[in-house]
Amino acid sequence: MPRRIKRAAIVSSVLILLVAVCAVALTYTVRSSSTSSSEADKDLPVLKIGVTDNDPYVYTDIAGDYAGIDIDIAREACKRAGIKPQFIDISWNDRDRLLKNGEIDCLWCDYSPCYREDEYCWTEPYLTLTVSVATKKTSGIKSLAYLDGSKTVAVIAGSVSERRLLAGDLEISSDVHIKSYGSAELCKAALVKGYVDCWMADVQSLDCLVAQYPGLYRVFADNVMTVDLGVAFKDGYEGEYVKDLNTVLFEMDRDDTIERIVGKYKAGATTDRQGAES
Template sequence: MMKRRSFVLTSMAAATVAATTLVGCGSSPDAPAETGGSTEPEAEVGTGTGAVDTGKLIVGFDASYPPYGYRDDNGDYTGFDLELAQEVAARNDWEVQLEPIDWDAKDTLLDSGAINCIWNGFTMEGREEDYTFSEPYMLNAQVVVARADSGIASFADLAGKNVITQVDSAAYNLLEGEEAAQADLRATFANLEPTPDYNTAFMQLESGAVDAVACDLSIAAYQLAAKPDAYVQLDEYLSEEHYAVGFKLGDDASADTVTETLRAMDEEGFVEELCEKYADQGISYANWCLA
Protein backbone atom coordinates (compact mmCIF):
# COMPACT_ATOMS: atom_id res chain seq x y z
CA MET A 1 0.00 0.00 0.00
CA MET A 2 1.39 3.39 -0.98
CA LYS A 3 2.24 5.98 1.58
CA ARG A 4 0.52 9.30 1.22
CA ARG A 5 2.44 12.24 -0.16
CA SER A 6 1.28 15.80 0.36
CA PHE A 7 -0.87 17.39 -2.35
CA VAL A 8 -1.94 21.02 -2.19
CA LEU A 9 -5.67 21.43 -2.72
CA THR A 10 -7.89 24.41 -2.15
CA SER A 11 -11.43 24.23 -0.84
CA MET A 12 -14.30 25.64 -2.85
CA ALA A 13 -17.32 27.57 -1.67
CA ALA A 14 -20.15 25.13 -1.04
CA ALA A 15 -22.79 27.39 -2.47
CA THR A 16 -20.96 27.67 -5.78
CA VAL A 17 -20.77 23.93 -6.33
CA ALA A 18 -24.17 23.06 -4.95
CA ALA A 19 -25.72 25.17 -7.66
CA THR A 20 -24.14 23.04 -10.40
CA THR A 21 -25.76 19.71 -11.29
CA LEU A 22 -23.87 18.09 -14.12
CA VAL A 23 -25.15 15.48 -16.54
CA GLY A 24 -23.09 14.11 -19.43
CA CYS A 25 -24.63 14.28 -22.89
CA GLY A 26 -23.92 13.51 -26.50
CA SER A 27 -22.79 15.75 -29.31
CA SER A 28 -24.96 18.64 -30.36
CA PRO A 29 -27.03 17.62 -33.40
CA ASP A 30 -25.98 20.75 -35.28
CA ALA A 31 -22.28 20.31 -34.47
CA PRO A 32 -21.31 16.72 -35.35
CA ALA A 33 -17.79 15.49 -34.79
CA GLU A 34 -15.62 15.84 -37.86
CA THR A 35 -12.67 13.87 -39.10
CA GLY A 36 -10.08 14.77 -41.66
CA GLY A 37 -6.76 13.97 -43.20
CA SER A 38 -5.56 11.06 -45.29
CA THR A 39 -7.23 7.65 -45.25
CA GLU A 40 -4.59 5.98 -47.43
CA PRO A 41 -3.95 2.42 -46.22
CA GLU A 42 -0.20 2.90 -46.09
CA ALA A 43 -0.47 5.79 -43.59
CA GLU A 44 1.07 5.14 -40.19
CA VAL A 45 -1.17 4.65 -37.19
CA GLY A 46 -2.11 7.97 -35.65
CA THR A 47 -1.68 10.09 -38.77
CA GLY A 48 -4.48 11.70 -40.74
CA THR A 49 -6.93 12.67 -37.99
CA GLY A 50 -4.59 14.42 -35.53
CA ALA A 51 -4.75 18.11 -34.73
CA VAL A 52 -1.48 18.79 -36.55
CA ASP A 53 -2.82 16.99 -39.64
CA THR A 54 -6.25 18.61 -39.72
CA GLY A 55 -5.79 21.96 -37.99
CA LYS A 56 -8.62 20.98 -35.66
CA LEU A 57 -8.41 19.85 -32.02
CA ILE A 58 -11.42 17.63 -31.24
CA VAL A 59 -11.46 17.21 -27.47
CA GLY A 60 -13.23 14.17 -26.03
CA PHE A 61 -14.26 14.78 -22.42
CA ASP A 62 -16.64 13.60 -19.71
CA ALA A 63 -19.17 16.39 -19.18
CA SER A 64 -19.77 15.17 -15.61
CA TYR A 65 -16.20 15.62 -14.41
CA PRO A 66 -15.85 18.92 -12.56
CA PRO A 67 -13.65 20.89 -12.25
CA TYR A 68 -11.95 19.57 -15.41
CA GLY A 69 -14.96 19.39 -17.74
CA TYR A 70 -18.64 20.12 -17.10
CA ARG A 71 -21.64 22.33 -17.96
CA ASP A 72 -21.87 25.67 -16.18
CA ASP A 73 -25.06 27.35 -15.01
CA ASN A 74 -25.62 28.72 -18.52
CA GLY A 75 -25.42 25.27 -20.06
CA ASP A 76 -22.01 25.92 -21.64
CA TYR A 77 -19.13 23.47 -21.47
CA THR A 78 -16.30 24.70 -19.30
CA GLY A 79 -13.63 23.48 -16.90
CA PHE A 80 -9.93 23.68 -16.20
CA ASP A 81 -8.88 21.21 -18.90
CA LEU A 82 -11.27 22.61 -21.49
CA GLU A 83 -9.88 26.11 -21.00
CA LEU A 84 -6.35 24.74 -21.35
CA ALA A 85 -7.38 23.00 -24.59
CA GLN A 86 -9.01 26.13 -26.00
CA GLU A 87 -5.90 28.21 -25.32
CA VAL A 88 -3.63 25.58 -26.86
CA ALA A 89 -5.80 25.51 -29.99
CA ALA A 90 -5.84 29.31 -30.25
CA ARG A 91 -2.05 29.53 -30.00
CA ASN A 92 -1.64 26.99 -32.82
CA ASP A 93 -4.35 28.49 -35.04
CA TRP A 94 -6.37 25.29 -34.70
CA GLU A 95 -10.12 25.13 -34.66
CA VAL A 96 -11.33 23.57 -31.41
CA GLN A 97 -14.34 21.29 -30.98
CA LEU A 98 -15.46 20.15 -27.52
CA GLU A 99 -17.10 16.73 -27.68
CA PRO A 100 -18.82 15.37 -24.55
CA ILE A 101 -18.52 11.61 -24.75
CA ASP A 102 -19.61 8.39 -23.13
CA TRP A 103 -16.40 7.66 -21.22
CA ASP A 104 -16.67 3.95 -21.92
CA ALA A 105 -16.66 4.67 -25.68
CA LYS A 106 -13.58 6.92 -25.70
CA ASP A 107 -11.28 4.40 -27.39
CA THR A 108 -13.71 3.71 -30.23
CA LEU A 109 -14.22 7.44 -30.78
CA LEU A 110 -10.48 8.11 -30.78
CA ASP A 111 -9.74 5.25 -33.17
CA SER A 112 -12.46 6.40 -35.58
CA GLY A 113 -11.31 10.03 -35.62
CA ALA A 114 -14.56 11.29 -34.09
CA ILE A 115 -12.26 12.83 -31.48
CA ASN A 116 -8.50 13.28 -31.74
CA CYS A 117 -7.57 13.67 -28.10
CA ILE A 118 -8.83 12.82 -24.63
CA TRP A 119 -8.35 15.80 -22.34
CA ASN A 120 -10.28 15.48 -19.11
CA GLY A 121 -8.26 14.72 -15.99
CA PHE A 122 -6.96 11.66 -17.86
CA THR A 123 -4.60 9.44 -15.87
CA MET A 124 -1.67 8.19 -17.94
CA GLU A 125 -0.25 5.50 -15.62
CA GLY A 126 -1.19 2.03 -16.82
CA ARG A 127 -2.33 3.35 -20.20
CA GLU A 128 1.02 4.12 -21.79
CA GLU A 129 0.74 1.29 -24.32
CA ASP A 130 -2.74 2.31 -25.43
CA TYR A 131 -2.22 6.00 -26.22
CA THR A 132 0.42 8.51 -27.23
CA PHE A 133 0.51 10.99 -24.35
CA SER A 134 1.63 14.55 -23.92
CA GLU A 135 4.08 15.01 -21.10
CA PRO A 136 2.23 14.89 -17.74
CA TYR A 137 1.02 18.28 -16.55
CA MET A 138 -0.80 17.71 -13.25
CA LEU A 139 -0.27 15.57 -10.15
CA ASN A 140 -3.20 13.47 -8.98
CA ALA A 141 -4.07 10.51 -6.74
CA GLN A 142 -6.83 7.94 -6.33
CA VAL A 143 -8.68 8.17 -3.00
CA VAL A 144 -11.74 6.87 -1.17
CA VAL A 145 -14.58 9.06 0.13
CA ALA A 146 -17.20 7.94 2.66
CA ARG A 147 -20.11 9.61 4.44
CA ALA A 148 -19.02 11.54 7.49
CA ASP A 149 -21.37 9.57 9.72
CA SER A 150 -20.37 6.14 8.37
CA GLY A 151 -17.58 5.36 10.83
CA ILE A 152 -15.31 4.51 7.89
CA ALA A 153 -11.89 6.01 8.56
CA SER A 154 -9.40 3.62 6.93
CA PHE A 155 -9.10 0.98 4.22
CA ALA A 156 -9.62 -1.69 6.87
CA ASP A 157 -13.07 -0.24 7.55
CA LEU A 158 -14.11 -0.95 3.94
CA ALA A 159 -14.32 -4.69 4.62
CA GLY A 160 -17.82 -5.90 3.83
CA LYS A 161 -18.81 -2.50 2.37
CA ASN A 162 -20.32 -1.54 -0.97
CA VAL A 163 -17.96 0.71 -2.96
CA ILE A 164 -18.76 2.54 -6.20
CA THR A 165 -16.56 4.12 -8.86
CA GLN A 166 -16.71 5.29 -12.49
CA VAL A 167 -16.48 2.58 -15.13
CA ASP A 168 -13.05 2.33 -16.80
CA SER A 169 -11.64 4.94 -14.44
CA ALA A 170 -8.18 4.82 -12.90
CA ALA A 171 -9.77 3.86 -9.57
CA TYR A 172 -11.75 1.02 -11.16
CA ASN A 173 -8.65 -0.33 -12.91
CA LEU A 174 -6.65 -0.17 -9.70
CA LEU A 175 -9.28 -2.17 -7.86
CA GLU A 176 -10.62 -4.56 -10.47
CA GLY A 177 -8.63 -4.27 -13.68
CA GLU A 178 -6.73 -7.17 -15.24
CA GLU A 179 -3.64 -6.17 -13.26
CA ALA A 180 -5.38 -4.60 -10.29
CA ALA A 181 -2.76 -3.04 -8.00
CA GLN A 182 -5.23 -3.02 -5.10
CA ALA A 183 -6.76 -6.47 -5.69
CA ASP A 184 -6.26 -7.49 -2.06
CA LEU A 185 -8.19 -4.45 -0.86
CA ARG A 186 -10.92 -5.08 -3.44
CA ALA A 187 -11.30 -8.64 -2.14
CA THR A 188 -12.45 -7.28 1.22
CA PHE A 189 -15.39 -5.33 -0.29
CA ALA A 190 -18.88 -6.74 -0.36
CA ASN A 191 -19.22 -5.25 -3.84
CA LEU A 192 -17.47 -2.89 -6.26
CA GLU A 193 -20.10 -1.23 -8.44
CA PRO A 194 -19.16 0.60 -11.68
CA THR A 195 -21.28 3.60 -12.68
CA PRO A 196 -21.20 5.83 -15.79
CA ASP A 197 -20.21 9.04 -13.94
CA TYR A 198 -19.14 10.39 -10.56
CA ASN A 199 -22.24 12.55 -10.10
CA THR A 200 -24.26 9.34 -9.91
CA ALA A 201 -21.69 7.80 -7.60
CA PHE A 202 -21.93 10.64 -5.08
CA MET A 203 -25.73 10.69 -5.25
CA GLN A 204 -25.64 6.99 -4.40
CA LEU A 205 -23.26 7.70 -1.53
CA GLU A 206 -25.39 10.52 -0.16
CA SER A 207 -28.54 8.38 -0.29
CA GLY A 208 -26.88 5.50 1.54
CA ALA A 209 -27.15 3.11 -1.42
CA VAL A 210 -23.36 2.59 -1.23
CA ASP A 211 -20.82 3.05 1.53
CA ALA A 212 -17.90 4.69 -0.27
CA VAL A 213 -16.71 6.17 -3.57
CA ALA A 214 -13.27 5.51 -5.07
CA CYS A 215 -12.29 8.48 -7.23
CA ASP A 216 -9.67 11.03 -8.26
CA LEU A 217 -8.31 13.35 -5.60
CA SER A 218 -9.61 16.36 -7.54
CA ILE A 219 -13.13 14.92 -7.65
CA ALA A 220 -13.00 14.27 -3.91
CA ALA A 221 -11.86 17.85 -3.24
CA TYR A 222 -14.70 19.20 -5.38
CA GLN A 223 -17.37 17.13 -3.64
CA LEU A 224 -16.04 17.74 -0.12
CA ALA A 225 -15.97 21.46 -0.76
CA ALA A 226 -19.59 21.33 -1.89
CA LYS A 227 -20.75 19.38 1.18
CA PRO A 228 -18.00 19.55 3.81
CA ASP A 229 -20.19 18.12 6.57
CA ALA A 230 -21.48 15.22 4.51
CA TYR A 231 -18.28 13.44 3.44
CA VAL A 232 -14.85 12.43 4.66
CA GLN A 233 -11.81 11.46 2.58
CA LEU A 234 -9.69 8.59 3.89
CA ASP A 235 -6.08 9.50 4.61
CA GLU A 236 -4.62 6.60 2.62
CA TYR A 237 -4.18 6.82 -1.15
CA LEU A 238 -4.97 4.01 -3.55
CA SER A 239 -2.22 5.38 -5.80
CA GLU A 240 -0.41 8.52 -6.88
CA GLU A 241 -0.32 9.43 -10.56
CA HIS A 242 -0.35 12.14 -13.24
CA TYR A 243 -2.76 13.66 -15.71
CA ALA A 244 -1.77 13.96 -19.37
CA VAL A 245 -3.48 14.50 -22.72
CA GLY A 246 -4.13 11.24 -24.58
CA PHE A 247 -3.83 10.93 -28.37
CA LYS A 248 -4.17 8.07 -30.83
CA LEU A 249 -1.11 5.83 -30.85
CA GLY A 250 1.44 7.31 -33.22
CA ASP A 251 0.17 10.89 -33.13
CA ASP A 252 3.46 12.17 -31.72
CA ALA A 253 3.23 15.43 -33.64
CA SER A 254 0.05 16.53 -31.89
CA ALA A 255 1.25 15.30 -28.49
CA ASP A 256 4.57 17.15 -28.80
CA THR A 257 2.90 20.34 -30.02
CA VAL A 258 0.45 20.33 -27.12
CA THR A 259 3.26 19.70 -24.62
CA GLU A 260 5.38 22.58 -25.90
CA THR A 261 2.38 24.92 -26.04
CA LEU A 262 1.43 24.08 -22.45
CA ARG A 263 5.02 24.71 -21.39
CA ALA A 264 4.98 28.13 -23.06
CA MET A 265 1.62 28.96 -21.46
CA ASP A 266 3.08 28.15 -18.06
CA GLU A 267 6.19 30.24 -18.64
CA GLU A 268 3.99 33.22 -19.55
CA GLY A 269 1.84 32.88 -16.41
CA PHE A 270 -1.35 31.71 -18.11
CA VAL A 271 -1.46 28.41 -16.24
CA GLU A 272 -1.01 29.94 -12.80
CA GLU A 273 -3.79 32.44 -13.49
CA LEU A 274 -6.09 29.65 -14.64
CA CYS A 275 -5.31 27.63 -11.52
CA GLU A 276 -6.26 30.64 -9.41
CA LYS A 277 -9.54 30.92 -11.32
CA TYR A 278 -10.39 27.33 -10.35
CA ALA A 279 -8.85 27.42 -6.87
CA ASP A 280 -12.27 27.35 -5.22
CA GLN A 281 -12.94 24.11 -7.09
CA GLY A 282 -9.88 22.25 -5.83
CA ILE A 283 -7.27 23.19 -8.45
CA SER A 284 -3.83 24.26 -7.20
CA TYR A 285 -0.86 25.52 -9.19
CA ALA A 286 1.32 23.63 -6.70
CA ASN A 287 0.18 20.42 -8.42
CA TRP A 288 1.24 21.59 -11.90
CA CYS A 289 4.22 19.43 -12.89
CA LEU A 290 5.11 20.37 -16.48
CA ALA A 291 8.27 22.47 -16.27
Protein backbone atom coordinates (compact mmCIF):
# COMPACT_ATOMS: atom_id res chain seq x y z
CA MET A 1 0.00 0.00 0.00
CA PRO A 2 1.41 3.49 -0.91
CA ARG A 3 2.49 5.49 2.14
CA ARG A 4 0.12 8.41 1.31
CA ILE A 5 -2.95 6.14 1.14
CA LYS A 6 -1.91 4.32 4.33
CA ARG A 7 -1.51 7.61 6.18
CA ALA A 8 -4.95 8.80 4.99
CA ALA A 9 -6.53 5.56 6.16
CA ILE A 10 -4.99 5.96 9.63
CA VAL A 11 -6.21 9.57 9.90
CA SER A 12 -9.73 8.53 8.84
CA SER A 13 -9.81 5.76 11.44
CA VAL A 14 -8.70 8.13 14.18
CA LEU A 15 -11.36 10.69 13.21
CA ILE A 16 -14.10 8.03 13.20
CA LEU A 17 -12.97 6.86 16.63
CA LEU A 18 -13.01 10.43 17.99
CA VAL A 19 -16.52 11.07 16.62
CA ALA A 20 -17.76 7.84 18.20
CA VAL A 21 -16.23 8.76 21.58
CA CYS A 22 -17.80 12.25 21.45
CA ALA A 23 -21.20 10.81 20.56
CA VAL A 24 -21.09 8.38 23.47
CA ALA A 25 -19.99 11.15 25.85
CA LEU A 26 -22.74 13.49 24.64
CA THR A 27 -25.40 10.78 24.93
CA TYR A 28 -24.26 9.98 28.46
CA THR A 29 -24.30 13.66 29.42
CA VAL A 30 -27.83 14.20 28.06
CA ARG A 31 -29.16 11.03 29.67
CA SER A 32 -27.42 11.81 32.94
CA SER A 33 -28.80 15.37 32.97
CA SER A 34 -32.30 14.15 32.08
CA THR A 35 -32.18 11.49 34.75
CA SER A 36 -30.96 13.95 37.37
CA SER A 37 -33.73 16.40 36.47
CA SER A 38 -36.31 13.61 36.64
CA GLU A 39 -35.00 12.42 39.98
CA ALA A 40 -35.09 15.96 41.37
CA ASP A 41 -38.69 16.44 40.23
CA LYS A 42 -39.71 13.28 42.08
CA ASP A 43 -38.78 14.90 45.38
CA LEU A 44 -40.80 18.08 44.83
CA PRO A 45 -44.20 18.50 46.51
CA VAL A 46 -47.03 18.31 43.97
CA LEU A 47 -49.63 21.05 43.59
CA LYS A 48 -52.80 19.67 42.00
CA ILE A 49 -54.27 22.53 39.97
CA GLY A 50 -57.85 22.35 38.74
CA VAL A 51 -58.31 23.87 35.27
CA THR A 52 -60.85 23.91 32.48
CA ASP A 53 -60.60 24.94 28.83
CA ASN A 54 -60.70 28.73 28.64
CA ASP A 55 -58.63 30.21 25.80
CA PRO A 56 -56.33 32.15 26.12
CA TYR A 57 -55.86 31.30 29.83
CA VAL A 58 -56.04 27.52 29.57
CA TYR A 59 -56.20 25.40 26.42
CA THR A 60 -54.45 22.46 24.76
CA ASP A 61 -52.00 23.15 21.95
CA ILE A 62 -51.55 21.14 18.75
CA ALA A 63 -49.29 18.70 20.62
CA GLY A 64 -52.02 18.06 23.18
CA ASP A 65 -50.14 19.84 25.98
CA TYR A 66 -51.57 22.44 28.33
CA ALA A 67 -50.82 26.04 27.33
CA GLY A 68 -52.15 29.51 28.03
CA ILE A 69 -51.59 32.54 30.24
CA ASP A 70 -52.52 30.87 33.53
CA ILE A 71 -50.66 27.68 32.65
CA ASP A 72 -47.42 29.58 31.95
CA ILE A 73 -47.78 31.75 35.05
CA ALA A 74 -48.49 28.68 37.20
CA ARG A 75 -45.50 26.76 35.80
CA GLU A 76 -43.09 29.62 36.43
CA ALA A 77 -44.49 30.34 39.90
CA CYS A 78 -44.28 26.69 40.89
CA LYS A 79 -40.73 26.44 39.56
CA ARG A 80 -39.65 29.39 41.70
CA ALA A 81 -41.49 28.05 44.75
CA GLY A 82 -39.99 24.55 44.42
CA ILE A 83 -43.34 22.95 43.62
CA LYS A 84 -44.28 20.52 40.85
CA PRO A 85 -47.55 21.58 39.15
CA GLN A 86 -50.03 18.91 38.12
CA PHE A 87 -52.81 20.28 35.91
CA ILE A 88 -56.09 18.41 36.24
CA ASP A 89 -58.92 19.00 33.79
CA ILE A 90 -62.17 19.34 35.72
CA SER A 91 -65.83 20.03 35.12
CA TRP A 92 -66.15 23.61 36.34
CA ASN A 93 -69.45 22.83 38.08
CA ASP A 94 -67.61 20.24 40.23
CA ARG A 95 -64.84 22.61 41.33
CA ASP A 96 -65.97 23.08 44.94
CA ARG A 97 -66.59 19.38 45.52
CA LEU A 98 -63.16 18.48 44.13
CA LEU A 99 -61.50 21.09 46.34
CA LYS A 100 -63.32 19.88 49.41
CA ASN A 101 -62.46 16.20 48.98
CA GLY A 102 -58.82 16.91 48.08
CA GLU A 103 -58.84 15.73 44.46
CA ILE A 104 -57.40 19.13 43.60
CA ASP A 105 -55.51 21.63 45.77
CA CYS A 106 -56.54 24.84 44.07
CA LEU A 107 -58.31 26.52 41.16
CA TRP A 108 -56.03 28.44 38.81
CA CYS A 109 -58.09 29.25 35.75
CA ASP A 110 -59.10 32.88 35.14
CA TYR A 111 -60.84 32.92 38.53
CA SER A 112 -61.65 36.07 40.50
CA PRO A 113 -62.20 36.69 44.22
CA CYS A 114 -64.79 39.36 43.31
CA TYR A 115 -68.10 38.32 44.98
CA ARG A 116 -66.27 35.25 46.37
CA GLU A 117 -63.89 36.75 48.92
CA ASP A 118 -65.22 34.58 51.76
CA GLU A 119 -65.81 31.40 49.76
CA TYR A 120 -62.13 30.43 49.36
CA CYS A 121 -58.68 31.05 50.72
CA TRP A 122 -57.13 33.29 48.06
CA THR A 123 -53.63 34.27 47.05
CA GLU A 124 -53.09 37.95 46.44
CA PRO A 125 -54.29 38.98 42.94
CA TYR A 126 -51.67 38.27 40.29
CA LEU A 127 -53.38 39.78 37.24
CA THR A 128 -56.02 42.43 36.51
CA LEU A 129 -58.27 41.98 33.48
CA THR A 130 -60.32 44.48 31.53
CA VAL A 131 -63.83 43.34 30.67
CA SER A 132 -65.76 44.52 27.62
CA VAL A 133 -68.31 43.31 25.07
CA ALA A 134 -67.94 41.85 21.56
CA THR A 135 -70.60 41.78 18.86
CA LYS A 136 -70.88 41.35 15.11
CA LYS A 137 -70.07 44.48 13.14
CA THR A 138 -73.35 44.12 11.24
CA SER A 139 -75.42 44.07 14.46
CA GLY A 140 -75.62 47.85 14.72
CA ILE A 141 -74.63 47.60 18.40
CA LYS A 142 -71.82 50.06 19.01
CA SER A 143 -71.73 50.60 22.76
CA LEU A 144 -73.27 49.63 26.08
CA ALA A 145 -76.05 52.15 25.47
CA TYR A 146 -77.39 49.89 22.71
CA LEU A 147 -77.95 46.98 25.09
CA ASP A 148 -81.64 46.94 25.97
CA GLY A 149 -84.47 44.46 26.41
CA SER A 150 -84.24 43.37 22.78
CA LYS A 151 -80.64 42.20 23.15
CA THR A 152 -79.13 39.00 24.58
CA VAL A 153 -75.68 38.87 26.20
CA ALA A 154 -73.65 35.68 26.66
CA VAL A 155 -71.64 35.24 29.87
CA ILE A 156 -69.95 32.35 31.65
CA ALA A 157 -72.13 30.86 34.38
CA GLY A 158 -70.91 31.98 37.80
CA SER A 159 -68.61 34.64 36.37
CA VAL A 160 -68.22 38.16 37.70
CA SER A 161 -69.89 39.42 34.52
CA GLU A 162 -72.97 37.28 35.18
CA ARG A 163 -73.16 38.31 38.84
CA ARG A 164 -72.89 42.01 38.09
CA LEU A 165 -75.46 41.83 35.31
CA LEU A 166 -77.89 39.96 37.56
CA ALA A 167 -77.25 42.43 40.37
CA GLY A 168 -78.06 45.31 38.01
CA ASP A 169 -74.99 47.30 39.06
CA LEU A 170 -73.66 47.89 35.53
CA GLU A 171 -74.64 50.79 33.30
CA ILE A 172 -76.74 48.53 31.10
CA SER A 173 -80.51 48.27 30.86
CA SER A 174 -81.89 45.88 33.47
CA ASP A 175 -84.10 44.43 30.72
CA VAL A 176 -81.20 42.97 28.76
CA HIS A 177 -81.45 39.18 28.41
CA ILE A 178 -78.64 37.18 29.99
CA LYS A 179 -77.65 33.80 28.58
CA SER A 180 -75.22 31.84 30.77
CA TYR A 181 -72.92 29.13 29.39
CA GLY A 182 -70.50 26.71 30.98
CA SER A 183 -67.33 27.94 29.25
CA ALA A 184 -65.78 30.68 27.13
CA GLU A 185 -65.84 28.38 24.11
CA LEU A 186 -69.62 27.93 24.44
CA CYS A 187 -70.11 31.69 24.75
CA LYS A 188 -68.06 32.25 21.63
CA ALA A 189 -69.95 29.55 19.73
CA ALA A 190 -73.29 31.09 20.76
CA LEU A 191 -72.24 34.46 19.35
CA VAL A 192 -70.84 32.96 16.15
CA LYS A 193 -74.03 30.95 15.55
CA GLY A 194 -76.28 33.93 16.26
CA TYR A 195 -77.88 32.59 19.43
CA VAL A 196 -76.90 35.79 21.26
CA ASP A 197 -76.19 39.37 20.22
CA CYS A 198 -73.11 39.96 22.39
CA TRP A 199 -70.49 38.27 24.52
CA MET A 200 -69.23 39.92 27.71
CA ALA A 201 -65.77 38.73 28.75
CA ASP A 202 -62.21 39.88 29.33
CA VAL A 203 -60.62 41.75 26.45
CA GLN A 204 -57.96 39.06 25.91
CA SER A 205 -60.65 36.48 25.09
CA LEU A 206 -62.59 38.92 22.92
CA ASP A 207 -59.47 39.88 20.99
CA CYS A 208 -58.90 36.20 20.23
CA LEU A 209 -62.42 36.06 18.75
CA VAL A 210 -61.77 39.13 16.59
CA ALA A 211 -58.47 37.66 15.37
CA GLN A 212 -60.07 34.30 14.62
CA TYR A 213 -62.80 35.89 12.48
CA PRO A 214 -61.13 38.89 10.78
CA GLY A 215 -63.49 41.73 9.87
CA LEU A 216 -66.60 40.16 11.40
CA TYR A 217 -66.57 41.29 15.05
CA ARG A 218 -65.81 44.40 17.08
CA VAL A 219 -65.01 44.96 20.74
CA PHE A 220 -66.61 47.96 22.41
CA ALA A 221 -64.28 50.90 22.96
CA ASP A 222 -65.87 51.61 26.37
CA ASN A 223 -64.86 48.96 28.87
CA VAL A 224 -67.31 47.55 31.40
CA MET A 225 -65.07 46.91 34.40
CA THR A 226 -61.78 45.48 35.63
CA VAL A 227 -61.46 42.15 37.43
CA ASP A 228 -58.61 40.80 39.57
CA LEU A 229 -57.56 37.16 39.27
CA GLY A 230 -56.28 34.99 42.11
CA VAL A 231 -55.54 31.36 42.96
CA ALA A 232 -58.33 29.79 45.04
CA PHE A 233 -57.75 27.18 47.76
CA LYS A 234 -60.53 25.72 49.86
CA ASP A 235 -61.88 27.86 52.67
CA GLY A 236 -59.90 27.32 55.87
CA TYR A 237 -56.75 26.19 54.05
CA GLU A 238 -53.76 26.32 56.42
CA GLY A 239 -50.89 25.05 54.27
CA GLU A 240 -47.83 26.92 53.02
CA TYR A 241 -48.73 27.05 49.33
CA VAL A 242 -50.63 30.35 49.55
CA LYS A 243 -47.75 32.08 51.32
CA ASP A 244 -45.17 30.59 48.93
CA LEU A 245 -47.15 31.54 45.83
CA ASN A 246 -47.74 35.07 47.10
CA THR A 247 -43.98 35.52 47.44
CA VAL A 248 -43.07 34.28 43.95
CA LEU A 249 -46.05 35.93 42.21
CA PHE A 250 -44.97 39.25 43.71
CA GLU A 251 -41.46 38.65 42.35
CA MET A 252 -42.86 37.74 38.92
CA ASP A 253 -44.87 40.95 38.84
CA ARG A 254 -41.89 43.04 39.94
CA ASP A 255 -39.51 41.59 37.31
CA ASP A 256 -42.19 41.84 34.56
CA THR A 257 -42.38 38.06 34.05
CA ILE A 258 -46.19 38.10 34.19
CA GLU A 259 -46.35 40.98 31.72
CA ARG A 260 -44.11 39.09 29.29
CA ILE A 261 -46.23 35.94 29.59
CA VAL A 262 -49.44 37.87 28.90
CA GLY A 263 -47.74 39.55 25.93
CA LYS A 264 -47.10 36.15 24.34
CA TYR A 265 -50.84 35.57 24.10
CA LYS A 266 -51.94 38.84 22.59
CA ALA A 267 -54.29 38.22 19.67
CA GLY A 268 -52.35 36.91 16.69
CA ALA A 269 -49.22 36.13 18.68
CA THR A 270 -49.87 32.39 18.66
CA THR A 271 -51.57 30.17 16.11
CA ASP A 272 -51.54 26.72 17.74
CA ARG A 273 -54.71 27.00 19.84
CA GLN A 274 -57.54 24.49 19.73
CA GLY A 275 -59.74 26.87 21.15
CA ALA A 276 -63.17 33.57 30.55
CA GLU A 277 -63.86 33.47 33.64
CA SER A 278 -64.72 37.14 33.41
